[in-house]
Amino acid sequence: MRGAAGRFLLGASLVLIAFNLRPVFSSASALLPEIRSELGLSALGASLLTTLPVVCLGAFSPLAPRLAQRFGTERTLLGVLLLLALGTGLRGLSSVPLLFIGTALAGACIAVGNVLLPGLVKRDFAGRAALMTGFYTMALCAGAASAAGLTLPIEHALGGSLEGALAVWALPALIVSLLWLPEVLRSGRQARRNGFHVKGLWRDRLAWQVTLFMGLQSALAYCVFGWLVPILRERGLDGVTAGAIVSLSVMVQAASCLIVPHIAVRGRDQRLINASLCGVAVTALLGLLFAPLSTVWLWAVLQGIGQGGLIAAAMTTIVLRSRDPDVAAHLSGMAQCVGYLLAAIGPLIVGLIRGWTGSFSWCAALFVALGLGAAINGWKAGRAVEINVHAAEKDG
Template sequence: MTAHHAKATHPVLVGLGIMLIAFNMRPALTTIGPLLNDIRAETGLTAAGAAVLTTLPVFCLGLACALGPWVIRRFGPDWGVLLAVVVVALGSVLRGLGGLAGTGALATLFLGACLAAAGIGLSGVLLPGLVKRDFPRHAGPMTGLYTMILCLGAATGAGIVVPMAHGLGGGWPLALSLWALPCLVAALVWAPLAMRGSGLHRSTTGRPPWRDRVAWQVTGFMGLQSSLAYIVFGWLPAVLQARGLSAVDAGFVTSIMSLGQAPSALLVPTLASRARDQRPFVVGLVVLCAAVFAGLALGPRGLVPVLAILLGVSLGGLFGLGLTIIVLRARNAEAAAGLSILSQGVGYTFASLGPLGFGLAHDASGGWEWPTALFVAIASGSLLCGLGAGRDRQVGIAPRRAERG
């Protein structure tokens, strides 16, 4: 952070802007799932189409991460974040525009979902750098805070989108489109900060470490644990409704699950960053995630609220752990940037296959046993990658002789 920027912008305003941006980084992903049955009933969308609807946004999110270096060089991170949140707002409007007009509902729904996800991916690459730049002495707590706010945004979207759809009279199109409003609020708050920082914060980014084994282990862990999260975001409400819960109750349980992410997203990075070896965190969180999801899909209905909270705890912890491992495995800021581009860009792109495979498995079997087995298999892959990524090694540095043996 330059001295000029420190004088021009109060840290509280910067922090508020970052938190508002973070709040808008998940609702576009978590508001589709609770309304999926309504969308299918009104548009005739098949189960396979629903699988694609939950997959394409995650794929676009991964592709947008690759734009991060170009955006930083061309516009700077401040203007890049503003661009990202405006893109999320535009995508949110498009998601419901076809339904409101009565024509082209599916086309604009898919296009808007992909556009919103692209904005989310871009902001996800840029925000960590802004936190480190503007809060160099408090980067850890600030990262935990914005991750927690991100989880609260996910919970809010999942919890209130169904009441919005049923209570406002506009159905799912209006409920999806209205999520552009908090994006616009964030853009209005951030715009003055971007203008004050204009031209001051061009920065270089490290090259993705394509040939480094540790980097690919980090990428595998980041992508596979993200795949678990996006399966849950896209399909948990449908799983719960198939088990007899109403759309409102399924959305509420999904919201509880998302709320459960917030404390672990704040706590796990703090604890993991103090340990030399993150593998115990990997094992505990991955096993918990797989077990409680299987319980939600196939276990007693009476345990659903408790299992939903535990699922949120595991997913929030895994997300925070993934971001922490990126930082810990990099030897400096430039290496961290390159590793972040690789792990999030490639990781999120492959993560998109999880929701698609889950939906296709359900379409083929007509039940939830096969999809649950796929979920457990993805969790197992995440565990294997995490055991490599969690070791006390750094990208580009050969392991010590004791570890080679």
């Protein structure tokens, strides 16, 4: 049994782990023009760089429950942090192949971490699932905001070192791995249970609605992480100002993440809040694309409210639609496997639209389509019912 101090330390550790699961995305976005000029990256290469980690989120998500069953959740998360630091560091070696290899490795680690966190919340904080979901999704946003706002100033402080500005984000992951180590040692003294499997999840309609809600709102989020700084810079803002605007938007996301789960669990269901947040996020993106530059700070705040709320709503939906922690872990794996593979299409299409048309304006049609799809599936996934599957213990 954990005391109050032990539960606080566990919760704080989970929040700090979550902080490290987003800087890879927004740090590269903030320096995308510099990466293209210094490393000779083409428009297609830039699109692939912003899309690659999102593809990895989907491709490696199914491995997370298996790794957790084999090695234990705590040990798996320690490995995630160490390999994430390695992958992030590889991006700072002035090599295009290592830039892509490091990004892919970091994306794979983030995929595993993304899947395991909801299961840990369901297991260790069942009575405070909304609060903990809010805290760790807030930390996800805080990590993205920090990288968006600080990466370019760090590059300037390092004398224009692109490599150092990309690699510096390995340090927080290394520090948190040391903080997580006592939890790993503690879990090693616990008896390891047999693995669990969930039958029928991939045939369940509600599970697919949760998955599509996760995927389509994630596509909007990664369009923001990957391309909003270049969009604003193309509209005439300097790099530091554009990064600051995106950082503000993502910091507002963090606040929205903390509030939305509490609102979501108080209602009879989550249909209206899921659909409404989609409308807010898309409207704000259109404002950032077309509204006068004097108003972009306002639209950034509004976009942060909508997008941060969507991230938290999607994570909360996974927890609320699951009967137990094992179903939550497997549903999280499914939602993030299919969802992030779907989400990867978003930033890729944005880059292709920019290459084909010479402008980001036509991205508006993409944002509206993604938002409409997310709203429809968010409405269906928000019904107050649970997925009709159970976790069964494997023999042996």
